[in-house]
Amino acid sequence: MHTKRIIPCLDVKEGRTVKGVNFEELRDAGDPVELGQRYSLEGADELVFLDITATKEKRKTLVDLVIRVAANLSIPFTVGGGISSVDAIHELLKAGADKVSLNSSIVKNPELISEASQRFGAQCIVAAIDAKNESKGKWNVYVKGGTEKTDLDVLQWAEKVEALGAGEILLTSMDKDGTKSGFDLELLAEVNKRVRIPVIASGGAGTIQHCIEAVSIGKADAILAASIFHFKEIEIHDLKKEMKNSGLDVRI
Secondary structure, rough: OEEEEEEEEEEOOOOEEEEEEEEEEEEEEEEEHHHHHHHHHHOOOOOEEEEEEOOOOOOOOOOOHHHHHHHHHOOOOOEEEEOHHHHHHHHHHOOOOOEEEEEEHHOOOOOHHHHHHHHOHHHHHEEEEEEEEEOOOEEEEEEOOOOOEEEEEEEHHHHHHHHHHHEEEEEEOOOOOOOOOOOOOOHHHHHHHHHOEEEEOOOOOOOOOHHHHHHOOOOOEEEEEEEHOOOOOOOHHHHHHHHHOOOOEOOO
């Protein structure tokens, strides 16, 4: 049985951590360096840092901020946002990231996954998929921070990123993002049926029970959440204790 991971997510805009609902109405959630340090001490398994407006504003991820966050961490650290070349990936891994999360750039240029995976190892490459439900059992891939619809089918795209060499999928339900109404379990289960690489569930965490459902019914390998951790609605330690009590394998 795989150990299930708890991963707080720092959505960063202009150097601050922010959180919205359905990718909109962003509010301030604090300093990313301080939050990263706090999560490291509180028992998070990993940390994800997403520069959410980098692609839209056509600029690179904030490398100096990555260096500052990484300096205070003792857990694996994934960075995403505006990364569109092997050189940019190399720069971030050198700055202290353990993995990179790629989304818009790999939709535009899928070969980037293979190139990066061959050069740095599949374990460094996370394919982020922002999914929006179109009709029963069908989801479309969105890019540019959820602002642009593509004609890609999420389930087919998940299979393709695995085949190209991604080591992990970060799967965000845009319909559920920030709503705290629970993860999209159908989406998670469907993607998990089609791929063998780990899937991180994102979008919708509101209660401890939601997280337990995502890893059991949705078969996710990890859950990613933001506001429930940033605003201390759920403590990571309590979440892990409850997961363990439910028979799940977690690192306490």
